[in-house]
Amino acid sequence: MNKFASALCALGLGVAMAASVQAATSEEKVIERIKAVGSVCIEGDESCGGAVAAAAGGGARSGADVYTQKCAACHAIGVAGAPKYGSSEWTDRAAKGMETLLANAINGINAMPPRGTCADCSDEEIEGAVQHMLDSAE
Ligand code: HEC
Structure with a gap:
């Protein structure tokens, strides 16, 4: 690989990384925006209360x-x-x-x-x- 190609390659990588960071942040924002009021509580998780677990589990x-x-x-x-x-x-x-x-x-x-x-x-x-x-x- 010559210098020019490797520079291009690094640039490409940089752009790709920036794009994926961008994607991750906007994805997080979407998840934040669409998440239900009151967070989901997995059954057995003591940190968020047993009653909530029953509701989330279809009880x-x-x-x-x-x-x-x-x-x-x-x-x-x-x-x-x-x-x-x-x-x-x-x-x-x-x-x-x-x-x-x-x-x-x-x-x-x-x-x-x-x-x-x-x-x-x-x-x-x-x-x-x-x-x-x-x-x-x-
Ligand atoms: C579309 C409107 C509407 C919805 C939705 C509704 N209600 Fe009612 N409800 C009424 C009306 C109107 C009355 C008064 C009926 C009457 O006594 O003439 C009433 C009365 C009642 C009564 C009193 C009955 C009695 O014997 O005096 C109960 C109990 C009740 N509703 C429970 C509920 C429950 C529980 C829900 C939700 C799961 C609900 N309602 C949803 C309109 C509604």
Whole structure:
């Protein structure tokens, strides 16, 4: 290899390295941007809490999670007469008892859609969400 060629070669390497560094940083940025709120927790990793591990592993979602993802659409502001999160409307509903509330949440009642549109929610997950809203009552 003559001097010119090796200089070119070094230059090429430099450019390639710069490009890959660039790629790595922008890739990291993308990962940073698209990562879920709350980081993923591998089951068995004690550093981030066992409850989170269950959620990440496809276990039961917490009442708060189900509420936020599915029920808040109507219950946060009281769409179509939905009892509002954090209001005394839930104190009134509580009088019906969990059994009735849960049955109505599962089967639907008036403008309340069956399972609150969470078709893949288990009965336990729906109950958790109902409890979460009951607990919010002032
Ligand atoms: C499309 C809007 C909408 C969504 C989404 C929704 N709800 Fe409702 N919900 C309502 C409305 C409207 C009512 C009031 C029904 C009535 O009593 O006339 C209601 C009432 C309820 C009640 C009280 C039932 C009773 O017997 O008094 C429960 C419990 C409930 N919702 C649970 C849930 C849960 C849990 C979710 C999420 C998994 C959810 N809802 C999602 C609209 C919604």
